[in-house]
Amino acid sequence: MSSDNKKKLSFATRAVHAGYDSANNEGSLNPPIYMTSTYAFDNVAQGAARFAGEEKGHFYSRISNPTQEILETRLANLEEGEAALATASGMGAITATLWTLVAPGDQVLVDKTLYGCTFSFMEHGLKKFGVDICYADFTDPTEVARNLTDKTKVVYFETPVNPNMRVIDIPVVSSLVKAYNPDIKVMVDNTYCTPALQRPLTMGADLVVHSATKYLGGHGDLIAGAVVGDAETIQQIRLFGLKDMTGAVISPMTVFLILRGIKTLQLRMERHCQNAQAIAEMLDAHPAVDKVFFPGLKNDPWHAVAAKQMDAFGGMMALELKGGYEAGVRMLNKLKLAKLAVSLGDAETLIEHPASMTHGVYTSEERGEHGISEGLVRISAGLEAVEDIIADLEQALVG
Ligand SMILES: *Cc1c(COP(=O)(O)O)cnc(C)c1O
DSSP: OOOHHHHHHHHHHHHHHHHHOOGGGTTOOOOOOOSBOOOOOHHHHHHHHHHSSSSOOOBBBBOOHHHHHHEEEHHHHHTOOSEEEEEEHHHHHHHHHHHHHHHHEEEEESSSSHHHHHIIIIIIGGGGTHHHHHHOOTTTTHHHHHHHOOEEEEEEESSOOOTOOOOHHHHHHHHHHHHHTTTSEEEEEEEOOOOTTTOOGGGSSSSSEETTTTTTTOOOOOEEEEEEHHHHHHIIIIIIIIIIIIIOOOOOOOOOOHHHHTTTTTHHHHHHHHHHHHHHHHHEEEEEEEEOOOOTTTTTTTHHHHHHSSSSSOOOOEEETTHHHHHHHHHHHHOSSSEEEEEOSSSSSSOOOOOTTTTTTOOHHHHHHTTOOTTTTTEEOOOHHHHHHHHHHHHHHHO
């Protein structure tokens, strides 16, 4: 089956098959794990041609590996992009991409709320090397337009935003950036949705990055990442950002686990979304809860934008309790079934406190400026029976 034919198959089918043909692999239904660092050449000319990029084929596993290539083909297919690069972590994908795209004097325009380590890379990494980082509230497209300059190289955001669940309109932001200058790269962190729920490349974005640690792997047993986009840019990221700048190479063992995880991605996302909706509705009606941030609630300010660009509302939410930070700590310490842990997208329901955990690299003053409140609690709805999750949350909210 050619990859073109596979494009026409439905998402769930492509998630099982795209990029792999057992007929080319001894009939093995699951892909071989190529544990190799290097590849033997037939002769000197072939080695030279591979290094020069004149002949297709692998030459060293810091650049590419056959098992990794299967995952990259599958991810490109699911995100509807030309090519993908799998990396050792989400931060590996984000940093390899940005090191490749920007130089001193350039500006990167980013949404005001970012995953903690992404914020740290922008603020303490790129800035140190002379890149101007400009923050704007991307939920207001006029703020994006107002901050574009002739130095802007990349426009970067997450949606829904980790951890405060704001939703950014991908087609609106992409089209206004492209109208200003088609060479600016629009880069979207699609970790919260996965391509099962949202495909930014079909809405005008140029590049999608993932923490595959989360829903793509789906079982909390690995760290990995990916970037998807046009073939030329992905090749530049592979041959510079990955090969020379970060060396953030994914292990073929990890690739195998992600390929296994992706086979059930759509099934899992359906349950994550259903459970999150029921949990959010319970919390929204609960007397101890001040606010619930979940785009699936009809009263959520981002409900309409989310409904337009997401196939379902996702498995992530955040809340604030009436008793503020202290009430949040009491609740987290009383959980029995849900785990007090960072990360997200696992089978287990995971709950954490962003200000002291995932977003602790922001100072408290920065958290105020960037829209992360001190009492916010983040929930990743797991795959357990929803009545058991709800019962655990209810007992933790009492008192
Ligand atoms: C976890 C996460 C990252 C970083 O990914 P790692 O795999 O932990 O390096 C980036 N963006 C978002 C939205 C995340 O949740």
